[in-house]
Amino acid sequence: SQQGEEDPQALSIQEGENATMNCSYKTSINNLQWYRQNSGRGLVHLILIRSNEREKHSGRLRVTLDTSKKSSSLLITASRAADTASYFCATVGRGSNDYKLSFGAGTTVTVRA
Amino acid sequence: EAGVTQSPTHLIKTRGQQATLRCSPISGHTSVYWYQQALGLGLQFLLWYDEGEERNRGNFPPRFSGRQFPNYSSELNVNALELEDSALYLCASSWDALAGLYFGAGTRLSVL
Numbered sequence: 001s002q003q004g005e006e007d008p009q010a011l012s013i014q015e016g017e018n019a020t021m022n023c024s025y026k027t028s029i030n031n032l033q034w035y036r037q038n039s040g041r042g043l044v045h046l047i048l049i050r051s052n053e054r055e056k057h058s059g060r061l062r063v064t065l066d067t068s069k070k071s072s073s074l075l076i077t078a079s080r081a082a083d084t085a086s087y088f089c090a091t092v093g094r095g096s097n098d099y100k101l102s103f104g105a106g107t108t109v110t111v112r113a
Numbered sequence: 114e115a116g117v118t119q120s121p122t123h124l125i126k127t128r129g130q131q132a133t134l135r136c137s138p139i140s141g142h143t144s145v146y147w148y149q150q151a152l153g154l155g156l157q158f159l160l161w162y163d164e165g166e167e168r169n170r171g172n173f174p175p176r177f178s179g180r181q182f183p184n185y186s187s188e189l190n191v192n193a194l195e196l197e198d199s200a201l202y203l204c205a206s207s208w209d210a211l212a213g214l215y216f217g218a219g220t221r222l223s224v225l
Contacts, residue, residue, distance in 0.1 A: 033213055040201055042117070042216035043156075088155065092211055100146065100169050101214060105155035 004032075004089040004104030012110045019076040021107040023089030024069075030092045032065060032072050033101065037086045046074075046087075051094065079111045115139070117206050117217035125223045126194050134189040134220045138206030144168075145187040146207070146214060147179060151200040159202075162187055194224045 007022045023032070031050045035043040049056045049065045049072065056063045062075040076083055086108045090101040118137045126132050138145050147159040158171040162181035176192040185206075191198055201221050205214035 030211060035216075040150075040219075040221075042203060042218045043205075043214075045213040045215065048213055090156075100158050100161050100171075101210065102158065103148070103156040 004091055004102060006087070006089055006104045006107040008107060009105070010108045010110070012112065013079055014112050015079060015081060017079055019079050019083070019109050019111075021074050021087055021109070023072045023074070023104060025072075025089075025091050025102075026070065027091075028094040029067070030094045032063075033090045033092070034061075034063060034072075034074050035088045035090060035103075037088065037106070039085075043088065076109075079109075081111050081113055083109060084111045085109060117204060117215050119202075119204050119217035119220050121220060122218070123221050123223070125225065127225050128194055128196060130194050132191045132194060132198075132222055134191075134202050134204075134222070136187045136189070136204030136206075136217060138185050138187070138204075139215055142206035142208050142215070143185055144207045144210060145181055145185065146205040146210075147187070147189050148203045148205065149173075149200045150203060150219075151197075156203065160189065191222070196224050198222060199224045 004023050004025045033048045034046045037043045047058045049063050060077045065072045086106040088103050088106045090103045120135045144163040148156040161169040165181050179189040181187045201219045203219045205216045207214050
């Protein structure tokens, strides 16, 4: 089963608007990572937030993490057409050598010109 | 610096055949991960190799197997192909999974 679950499944916004998507997970984590996938190609690592961090920024991206609720959010500000993609959250479990990333089903974002 | 490379880009097979997918990691990365992404779905973890050893395996039948070579490149083999094996197979490499993965563009396998 998937560790991460993204919400919503799909999002359509106008260029210049902000896009927010959420991720919930089930077990304790070492860190949570967000990836972008364009048109069924490989994934690109966007940002990583550790379990002891609450917020992180990278350019137009802002990620928050609430370990008490086992949830994270990704905010893309001032969206552009090039932001049209699927976004996945992935978690690395805590306390083991099990360093595989578990991915959610993704949020598909469409930015309209 | 070259990224993760996968070959072939597309692969068409028929039911019952075998498929071999290849992956070359980024130079200096010792870990290789394989994921399956069926159409419209998320990524399902298949296999993790590190330093030539299989470190972890996802919930897939034994006909999915692989190996990692001394140069850290990797092969994924799928035997006795079934229609539901049709998917995008993604390889990723890392020097430290805690720091994130670098993905290749994938091999799209179609089983007819």
